[in-house]
Amino acid sequence: MRGENHMMFVLFCLIVFSHFLHLVNSNPQLAPALYVFGDSLLDSGNNNLLPTAARANFKPYGVDFPGGATGRFTNGGTVADFIAEFLGLPLSPPYLSFRQLETSTGLNYASSTCGILPETGNSLGKCLNLDEQIDLFEKTVTEELPKLFKNTEGLLEYLSKSIFLVATGSNDYSGNYLQPNRYDSSRLYSPLSFAQLLTQSLSQKLERLYKLGARKVITFEIGPSGCQPANLRQHMHKNGQCVDEINNLVSLFNDQLATVLSKLTSTLPGSAFILGRDYRLTYDAIINPSTYGLTDTSDPCCTTWLNGTSACILGIAPCANPNEHFFWDGYHPTEAVYSVIASQCFNGDSVCIPTNLKMLVQI
Template sequence: MEYRFTAGGKNRRVNSNPQLAPAFYVFGDSLLDSGNNNLLPTLARANFKPYGVDFPGGATGRFTNGRTVADFLAEFLGLPLSPPYLSFRRLETSTGLNYASSTCGILPETGTSAGKCLNLDEQIDLFEKTVREDLPKLFKNTEGLLEYLSKSIFLIATGSNDYSGNYLQPNSYSSRLYSPLSFAQLLTQSLSQKLECVEEINNLVSLFNDQLATVLSKLTSTLPGSAFILGHDYGLTYDAIRNPSTYGLTDTSDPCCTTWLNGTSACIPEIAPCANPNEHFFWDGFHPTEAVYSVIASQCFNGDSVCIPTNLKMLTQI
């Protein structure tokens, strides 16, 4: 694979993999953000060193040392990396866009303490604007656009901030109003409605994931022409932490970069990270290293346990 970079940090990639889908659209939070927060009034940004030390072109706004799961999956699909939506004045490509925004979540009130972010409703609104106003300029007729959309791949990674930045916060209104089970139900019901339009925290997220699998199965049967798969990576990441040597890791507790708040927050700017990031599970206090993202993406694309009921490669063949 060859990366070619142009002014402004935008990149075009010549990918040797066969193209398996016409486009790859990305929605979510800091696990997938590729630079949208750079252009928002927020403290939640990763457009400075040591973020991006292993990414061609340096820091882009990705909250890791290199590529994210979305970047690896784009490569596996034979597509360019999906650029951040907010960096484009006009759409010039039909291979996909990234709408993900750090600190945001499913609920509109999540993630606002650090500044402005794009919650999932806003991300979907922007995608609908893309479909309504921008994509028709790249297609000769409506039939071609509909065929393109029906074969495109959409990745959504969201929900963790609704816990860490909302439900589990001190004096959280949500935690007073909802039990853990009812809050998980609220998130899955809200996410289901949005999809129709287009340890403590680990235990809570497990509730969310268990219910989400049922919701996605139902949506697959009730939305003609749609197919949903669930990326259930908790088992893999838990195994990597318990058995690091299996994954080439030596440190599964300490962040690679020097962070604020004694290893529990974002990287401190301009301080050199550890010399061996690919042997660390955590890049900063929250986000994995590129090495971990690579394993998750590879297993989702080719494996049979992370993404269910089918992997992404088989999904492109449906």
């Protein structure tokens, strides 16, 4: 474990080269496309074009990203951006931003505040829940992609070799189950039954992706939400660096997720549903920051509304050392954290299991 932590520290030191990776991608193309689904952890700008207050298209968001404030809820790139670079692909553009599909290297359907359940996230305006994201992908497969391929066989082969990235479920807790004044889910479901509801629903949606041609799907766990500044500062009576009750809730989901993905792989021919097991990595980074080259794992790097419990305030300069911070705003990590998650998913043996991304593209 000590050797693995040393490698994490080295990866954090290498983050200074991230801008060059954004600007010049010399990696060989390992997959034909990257398709992205999920919430604000992966949203690359879809919410910019929706009637919602949940947007990140203003400074200081994007201060370390070549395109500036594109709608990513961090200072730089997301896990999806780094994975695209490792795959030798362009960054997957937000689906809602394109007028006509001219290339086949992938799209991003992720939408901030939404989740697995259709009702999650509607308090701040319109967002795309996971079913709606898959609806748009179905439109891509049936109406747009066929224009780029000579026949159905070529399209199906392309889809089978493409990588599909999913990160969702966090908002179903923070913006639903843990909001009893707005939602009744915590009165209707026990913690275990709610986790089962979410994972069973997610399983159906992942199977729908399979029926549309997806074969290589990486689905990430929910991170340690109880360690977010937003939750820490709303539970000031709690001791320690995290709110254990919230972490215990999402851990029930993560435990179920591992079983669901294993079952999908065993029952759907030719599929590989990979678990992105990032909870343990990120929790360890928060509890043992110096091991990972971090100095602050409890405060947002940017100045946020409501005493660190919300989004960045427009136009106020962030901290001078974002790569030493775990959190960018009240909820989202910095690109330094995303870089390590993506690196470990691609090269390591403890985050993306049972097969890392580098091996997955060879299957």
